[in-house]
Amino acid sequence: MALTTNAISTALVTAAGDSANKGYIAISITLPMFKRDTLLAIEKQFQKDWERHIFEVDMPEDDSVDLEKLHEKYPKWVGTFPYPYMNGILHLGHGFSASKLEFAAGWE
Structure with missing residues (x-):
C-alpha cells in the first residue's frame, strides 16, 4: 500500500499462519489531508520568498x-x-x- 500526498493509508496486516495474531484481518483506512496539503503549499510559497530575499533591506x-x-x-x-x-x-x-x-x- 503506497502513501500519497492527498491521503494517508493505514494497514494492519497479519499473516494467516501467525498464531499470536489469529483472527485479525487486513484493515485499510484512507483519510484526505487537506489541511496538511494547504500548509505545505503555504510553506513552499514562503520558502520561495525567503530565497528571493524579499525581507532584506539595504x-x-x-x-x-x-x-x-x-x-x-x-x-x-x-x-x-x-x-x-x-x-x-x-x-x-x-x-x-x-x-x-x-x-x-x-x-x-
Missing part, C-alpha cells in the same frame, strides 16, 4: 549618513500594549490601557 553605510540627521529625518517611537489574556473576559480596563497608548502615539 542599510545605509556608516559613512554615508550622519546618525543625527537620520534620526531627525526618521524619528523612532515605540509603544507597547500588554495584550489581554485568554483566561477572562474583556473589560473596561483593557480599553483604558489601549487608550493610553493611542493618546501617547497621537501626541508624538
Whole structure:
C-alpha cells in the first residue's frame, strides 16, 4: 500500500499462519489531508520568498549618513500594549490601557 500526498493509508496486516495474531484481518483506512496539503503549499510559497530575499533591506553605510540627521529625518517611537489574556473576559480596563497608548502615539 503506497502513501500519497492527498491521503494517508493505514494497514494492519497479519499473516494467516501467525498464531499470536489469529483472527485479525487486513484493515485499510484512507483519510484526505487537506489541511496538511494547504500548509505545505503555504510553506513552499514562503520558502520561495525567503530565497528571493524579499525581507532584506539595504542599510545605509556608516559613512554615508550622519546618525543625527537620520534620526531627525526618521524619528523612532515605540509603544507597547500588554495584550489581554485568554483566561477572562474583556473589560473596561483593557480599553483604558489601549487608550493610553493611542493618546501617547497621537501626541508624538
